[in-house]
Amino acid sequence: MRFSPFALAALPGLASAQASVPAVASPGIGQFVQVLAMLALVLALIVGAAWLMRRFSLLPGQAGGRLRVVSGVMVGPKERVVIVEHGETWLLLGVTAQSVNLLHTEPRPADAPDAQQAPLPPFAEKLAALMKKGKA
Template identity: 35%
Template sequence: MKKLLPLLLTGLSLPAMAAPPEVNVSTTLASLLLVIMLILVLAWLLKRLRLPAIQGDSNMKIIKQLTVGQKERILLVQVGEEQLLLGVTQHNISLLNKLDQPLPEPVVTRPEFATQLGKILKHDAKTK
């Protein structure tokens, strides 16, 4: 017992654990905002790049689609040199027709709203 008492006393006299470092709230918030901005920029870049692996096979693409119901569509699909007319429902995909003569692919034009908005934004950029 006499030998345990000095050990207990020396154990009690050990220096206390170091105080935790001070947390700087502004630095923490700035770091958090930087990480969030980085995530948003990377998401925007991935959306803009439209990588081929995400888009799918380039030999197969939807030329045109027509909505005929809430979840029903008719699709004109280009597969290689052939065009297929497909009926698509929530539970089924049916071949409606195989076109003998392929229809020309529509020319992609910007909608009127997008064109006008682009002009306004360019004009605003020039005036600044």
């Protein structure tokens, strides 16, 4: 076997080129645990946001439109005072972890905003239109 002089000259260069290429590390268990931790964090944030919305009555249209929470204030760690509209009557309720008590009843004020007149936010309008298309 005969080698050309150019092939012999290229051999030292190949050896140095192969030595300078860094080895690619494969993903390890540490990266897998990190991805799982981030996924758990995102899921916890979603569950927490849903709990807050339910806790503070931020979900519109509950109870089929017959009842509406007009206002509410926390008066303790688990106690609230809320104004609930039922038809043309406002009910002042004391809400605790164990019970709900009627504190006062009065007719709906004339200057109170109407729940049906309040426009939906743009996102809610689009979502309602998409849901109607899906049912039809």
